[in-house]
Amino acid sequence: MSQPIGKLVVIGVGLIGGSFALALRERGAVRRVVGIGRSQANLQEALKRGVIDEAVPDYEAALKGADFVLLAMPVGQTKQVLEHMAPYLEAKIVVTDAGSTKQDVIEYARGALGRALLRFVPGHPIAGAEASGASAARADLYQGKTVVLTPLTETDRQALETVRSAWSATGARVSEMPAAEHDRLLAAVSHFPHVLAYALMCEIAGREDCAMLLQLAGSGFRDLTRIAGSSPEMWRDIVFSNRAAVLAELAAFEARLEEVRALVQAGDGAALARMFGRAREARRLFGTCK
Amino acid sequence: MSQPIGKLVVIGVGLIGGSFALALRERGAVRRVVGIGRSQANLQEALKRGVIDEAVPDYEAALKGADFVLLAMPVGQTKQVLEHMAPYLEAKIVVTDAGSTKQDVIEYARGALGRALLRFVPGHPIAGAEASGASAARADLYQGKTVVLTPLTETDRQALETVRSAWSATGARVSEMPAAEHDRLLAAVSHFPHVLAYALMCEIAGREDCAMLLQLAGSGFRDLTRIAGSSPEMWRDIVFSNRAAVLAELAAFEARLEEVRALVQAGDGAALARMFGRAREARRLFGTCK
Numbered sequence: 001m002s003q004p005i006g007k008l009v010v011i012g013v014g015l016i017g018g019s020f021a022l023a024l025r026e027r028g029a030v031r032r033v034v035g036i037g038r039s040q041a042n043l044q045e046a047l048k049r050g051v052i053d054e055a056v057p058d059y060e061a062a063l064k065g066a067d068f069v070l071l072a073m074p075v076g077q078t079k080q081v082l083e084h085m086a087p088y089l090e091a092k093i094v095v096t097d098a099g100s101t102k103q104d105v106i107e108y109a110r111g112a113l114g115r116a117l118l119r120f121v122p123g124h125p126i127a128g129a130e131a132s133g134a135s136a137a138r139a140d141l142y143q144g145k146t147v148v149l150t151p152l153t154e155t156d157r158q159a160l161e162t163v164r165s166a167w168s169a170t171g172a173r174v175s176e177m178p179a180a181e182h183d184r185l186l187a188a189v190s191h192f193p194h195v196l197a198y199a200l201m202c203e204i205a206g207r208e209d210c211a212m213l214l215q216l217a218g219s220g221f222r223d224l225t226r227i228a229g230s231s232p233e234m235w236r237d238i239v240f241s242n243r244a245a246v247l248a249e250l251a252a253f254e255a256r257l258e259e260v261r262a263l264v265q266a267g268d269g270a271a272l273a274r275m276f277g278r279a280r281e282a283r284r285l286f287g288t289c290k
Numbered sequence: 291m292s293q294p295i296g297k298l299v300v301i302g303v304g305l306i307g308g309s310f311a312l313a314l315r316e317r318g319a320v321r322r323v324v325g326i327g328r329s330q331a332n333l334q335e336a337l338k339r340g341v342i343d344e345a346v347p348d349y350e351a352a353l354k355g356a357d358f359v360l361l362a363m364p365v366g367q368t369k370q371v372l373e374h375m376a377p378y379l380e381a382k383i384v385v386t387d388a389g390s391t392k393q394d395v396i397e398y399a400r401g402a403l404g405r406a407l408l409r410f411v412p413g414h415p416i417a418g419a420e421a422s423g424a425s426a427a428r429a430d431l432y433q434g435k436t437v438v439l440t441p442l443t444e445t446d447r448q449a450l451e452t453v454r455s456a457w458s459a460t461g462a463r464v465s466e467m468p469a470a471e472h473d474r475l476l477a478a479v480s481h482f483p484h485v486l487a488y489a490l491m492c493e494i495a496g497r498e499d500c501a502m503l504l505q506l507a508g509s510g511f512r513d514l515t516r517i518a519g520s521s522p523e524m525w526r527d528i529v530f531s532n533r534a535a536v537l538a539e540l541a542a543f544e545a546r547l548e549e550v551r552a553l554v555q556a557g558d559g560a561a562l563a564r565m566f567g568r569a570r571e572a573r574r575l576f577g578t579c580k
Contacts, residue, residue: 205572282495
């Protein structure tokens with residue numbers, strides 16, 4: 001990036017926020033990192049690991065003289081955090097976030113930020129989140145990953161460039177698209193697939209012979225249900241934040257299952273193999289292009 | 291095992307059959323291994339790697355003086371192979387198989403084997419099959435894996451013990467259950483989950499914005515759809531072999547999706563989080579017990 005960020009404020013110094021700070025530090029793209037968060041133990045860990053230079057107790061102190069703010073706390077707190085920080089957003093501060101849904105975040109920002117909305121650039125780094133906390137943060141988390149920015153029509157171009165440039169410095173590929181498109185696409189490849197994994201795991205868990213079923217489950221089942229180990233509250237929030245798109249995916253998937261049922265009932269093995277074959281081709285393409 | 295197998299015949303020397311032979315060899319549990327198969331290149335590779343001692347062109351030569359036969363060719367060939375080998379099954383030969391469904395294999399065996407049915411022990415080693423061919427075979431494939439045997443009421447006890455003892459020697463845990471139970475349980479944790487992964491991947495593959503969707507897909511989607519890279523013909527055959535149980539799983543899963551839909555539409559976040567939470571608990575238990 002052209003010029004280092006002077007003072008970076010990371011709100012929520014976990015895997016996402018901490019890795020952002022570490023990546024920028026490693027590239028010399030930031031001078032000073034200040035962390036704010038609810039867990040003192042986590043902030044101490046972040047200090048110890050050199051993720052942040054200072055842990056600050058309140059928004060006023062954190063935002064004083066700040067250049068760049070990343071919201072990386074659990075998405076359920078977004079509205080509240082935006083409201084708390086709004087009074088202290090000086091005229092030059094650029095703000096971005098890392099939430100999995102974007103239309104709801106934009107709605108909260110519109111309600112809370114006033115003029116500072118122009119320098120708010122909604123974002124979503126698509127990076128796994130199995131581990132959590134400052135102890136899981138690492139400088140290479142975003143290497144080769146995709147970060148989507150969903151600027152508003154009124155978003156300041158300079159603010160957008162600052163955020164794009166910071167994410168590029170972490171090694172990520174930065175895409176831009178409207179928030180509604182982001183939410184629709186992510187419902188298909190992330191939000192609904194999580195529902196699907198939870199539903200399958202829940203179906204098996206609810207059966208009397210669950211223990212025997214799990215003993216017979218192989219590596220395919222293990223992979224398929226891995227994301228059912230994710231935070232229930234976080235994914236409940238994401239599903240509700242993006243409910244229309246998630247329900248549309250659910251309906252599309254049910255239609256696809258009905259197609260399978262019809263082929264099996266009709267004994268149409270050729271068509272079923274063609275369908276499985278199209279899926280395999282796409283999966284191989286996916287394996288190659290990532 | 292108490293006494294080594296004298297002459298082992300492996301029909302289809304791929305990942306499954308080749309790994310069985312290698313594991314028994316390593317444990318000194320077999321004296322001589324003969325391979326039979328349709329691909330000369332694969333049999334040569336098996337010879338080169340020491341998976342088999344000899345490649346034999348026909349069933350008559352292969353079964354002459356044999357003690358133990360493992361059927362490990364693609365399941366679609368089971369009926370034909372049983373019919374071809376039946377005339378050469380001497381009175382002492384114990385036969386087992388490695389097919390993913392058991393009721394259909396038993397039906398074919400009843401039709402083809404005559405008196406030799408008593409020494410046929412249906413089996414199913416639950417081991418991943420991403421790689422294939424003799425080159426993928428390895429002595430430790432079955433270490434800690436589950437092998438299910440589904441003997442008939444008339445199965446000879448000594449034959450059952452021979453097969454159980456051979457699989458135990460490979461490092462696998464051996465379970466026994468009726469074939470119908472096996473097929474019902476495997477539909478839930480393997481056959482239907484494959485349909486589910488194919489259906490999800492096919493749904494995404496069929497969309498105009500497929501390339502963009504795959505660019506936004508993260509590691510969760512990658513894991514969820516890994517098994518959609520499996521052989522379409524093999525899984526088509528498995529689905530049709532076990533169609534009643536697979537369709538029952540499909541219906542149960544649709545009911546579960548409807549439950550999700552109802553909770554989302556009713557705005558019942560607490561119940562949705564509880565459902566996701568039950569799934570996570572079960573997934574964690576699964577992670578621990580395997």
